[in-house]
Amino acid sequence: MALSVVDLYVKILAKTNCKDCGFPTCIAFAGMVVSEKLPLKNCPHIDPDLLAPAQEELNEQYAQGKWLKKDMAAEALSLAKEKAASMALEDIARRIGAGPGTHDGPLKGIDHIVLPYFNQTLLISKDRVTDQTGGDLTRNEQTVVYIHMASGGNTSPTGNMKSFKEFPNTVSKIVSMRDLVETPLKKAFSSRRQAFEIACKKAGGTDVKDRYESLDLAFQFRIFPKIFITLLFWDESEGFEANVKLLFDETILDHLDIEATLFLSEHLCKLLKDSVT
Ligand code: SF4
Structure with missing residues (x-):
């Protein structure tokens, strides 16, 4: 019993x-x-x-799994994988801007596609996501990749960048974006403009300061071929605190959900902080 x-x-x-x-x-x-x-x-x-x-x-x-706490992350990955698995890889590649698989490397002989991701290239089959050395991504990263594959629409980025709160259904996530991404970056790089600039370049960012006035830094990151995030930075000056804001291409929700968008923002934050420690 x-x-x-x-x-x-x-x-x-x-x-x-x-x-x-x-x-x-x-x-x-x-x-x-x-x-x-x-x-x-x-x-x-x-x-x-x-x-x-x-x-x-x-x-x-x-x-029997009776009364066990559900592993939500594992369930999310399994659902996203299942959804992506029902689609043809060539079709997914066309929608998300991925390329055809390579003839050698860790997925040699397995049907797969290649997808740029931050500064690296991912190899993706129906049930595996690896980096070029064959290393598996974290479970959360894999989930985001499969969500992108399953939901990636046909739209292309327009270059019209919007703040997180301008997207629908972000109310419950605005605090997370502030506490997990913007505030940690602000604290890490306040009065360290040059270090922030180096970190952005190391993470593959493109300088777009000429598009924004009165800012200390503005960098755009191509996370996936159709996913762009712009980071804006005002350093502290004359009694004003430093500030960091992330902007997202207006088409981002055609390709990801809000959770995945937040995860990628956190990942960018981690990359930037790690690159100067
Ligand atoms: S508090 Fe913990 S250690 Fe103490 S009797 Fe209860 S279950 Fe056992």
């Missing part, structure tokens, strides 16, 4: 809330055991006669 959080609490645990397991209460510990596979033996106060059979019971319910 499966063991729920309440079953564990009532039938197995000592209910003393002693915190020896590292959790503030027995019920909190039970929740982690049931939903995140925390070993039951982490509580040192369980009757030894109950421990083994209870752990066995838990292992069975883990195998």
Whole structure:
């Protein structure tokens, strides 16, 4: 019989809330055991006669996925992959601006396409995304690539750049964009204009300052062939704080969803910060 959080609490645990397991209460510990596979033996106060059979019971319910916390990132990747897999690679390549696969390299002999991504080139088959050395991308990066493949529309960038909040359904993500991207960049590069410029160039940015007046820096990044992000930077001066804003081509949501757009912005932020540390 499966063991729920309440079953564990009532039938197995000592209910003393002693915190020896590292959790503030027995019920909190039970929740982690049931939903995140925390070993039951982490509580040192369980009757030894109950421990083994209870752990066995838990292992069975883990195998069935019962009450386990869902791995949302894995589900997102699997869904995006499934959607992209139902489309012809040549058609995807035409829509997103990818090129035909190479005859050698890590995906030799496997139907694939090649796609520029920041400063590198990705090799993409229906079920694998690698860099040119055969290294796998992170799960989040793979998800973004498959979302792009599945949703990449036929539109081309217009060069008309808009701020994040001008796009629909971004209200819940505006704070994330500020806290995870713009503020960290502002803090990292305030009074470091030259370092910021070097970082932008290293990350493959093109100087577009001539398109914007009264800015200290403006760089455009081609993330994928049809995905462009422009970074604007005002350095601190005369009592005004530094400021960073990202702009996105008005067609970006034809090719990605809001989550993926935010992820790519965070990735750009990380690249820029890492390049000067
Ligand atoms: S160590 Fe055991 S008894 Fe103590 S709080 Fe954790 S689960 Fe409860």
